[in-house]
Amino acid sequence: MENRIFEHYTPKDRSNLIALLQDVQEAYGYLPEGQLKAIAEYVGIPLSTVYGVATFYNQFRLTPLGKNVIRVCRGTACHVKNSANILTALENELGVKAGQTTRDKLFTLETVACIGACSIAPVVNINEEYYGRITVKEIPKILNKYKKEEAKPKVEQEVSAE
Numbered sequence: 001m002e003n004r005i006f007e008h009y010t011p012k013d014r015s016n017l018i019a020l021l022q023d024v025q026e027a028y029g030y031l032p033e034g035q036l037k038a039i040a041e042y043v044g045i046p047l048s049t050v051y052g053v054a055t056f057y058n059q060f061r062l063t064p065l066g067k068n069v070i071r072v073c074r075g076t077a078c079h080v081k082n083s084a085n086i087l088t089a090l091e092n093e094l095g096v097k098a099g100q101t102t103r104d105k106l107f108t109l110e111t112v113a114c115i116g117a118c119s120i121a122p123v124v125n126i127n128e129e130y131y132g133r134i135t136v137k138e139i140p141k142i143l144n145k146y147k148k149e150e151a152k153p154k155v156e157q158e159v160s161a162e
Helices: 002-006 014-028 033-043 047-056 076-080 083-094 136-151 154-161
Strands: 068-073 107-112 124-126 129-131
Touching: 002 014, 014 033, 014 047, 033 047, 068 083, 076 083, 083 107, 083 136, 124 136
Parallel strands: 068 107
Antiparallel strands: 068 124, 124 129
């Protein structure tokens, strides 16, 4: 896959670094260490510089996302409605901090500056689904929905998707 990504860029051209990082992340879902090394060599800069750029920008991930990405809104309306408590409850329930993925790779927990659904604050987004006016006591039930989905046999999942 790397050759197909890299062939669109001129070797030893430092100006291609961010575009290459974006393309590799799009292909893999994150930036694998081997790809970072290949980018450094291809662009002709030290690996430490590539890591520096990849860790400076929030858009880049050095680890894969979980199957379900949970985004907790931390905007003003959600903050006023205690989204900090929602975040803490999710961290406790999942056993990870914001920015981390569970060991089973089922959930990644993130915070966002604003989801844009202030009228139903506090808001949590999981994949494409929004949960508004969420309370701490609803969290286990919501997470169990995704855990149960993962536990379904693959054949049943494929049939229900049709």
